[in-house]
Amino acid sequence: MQIEYNEVTIVLPKPPSLNKWYSGKHWAVRKKQKETYCEAIKSQLQTIDSFTMDRFAIDVQYNCRYDVDNAITCVKFLADYLRGDDYVIDDNTKYFFSQSTTFNPELKKDEFKATIKCYGYSIRE
Secondary structure, eight states: OEEEEEEEEEEEOOOOOHHHHTSSOOHHHHHHHHHHHHHHHHHHHTTSOOEEOSEEEEEEEEESSOOGGGGGHHHHHHHHHHHHTTSSSOOSTTTEEEEEEEEOTTSOTTEEEEEEEEEEEEEOO
């Protein structure tokens, strides 16, 4: 059964800063950091029913010392994970149409709260 709209919120660990992630690190180091972060995403998504969606947006609130633009790796890794694990067909603009990253000092230190706004949401059989 498909639902027109649903929100899925997960709490994720602090990702690598965008500045540090791209600051001359070897591609193999970046790949390993992304894989490690995707394991945390997988762990959080396994706590809920598996789902698919037609389109999506991601809103991230976080509390750490990163500048807002350096916290974007959370969105990037999450969108890539959703595409790679078949939650959505692709993460191009036809399917992934909006993202936001907001500093929120009310969250726990180093907490990243990601809300996936799912359009055409279905529980996997």
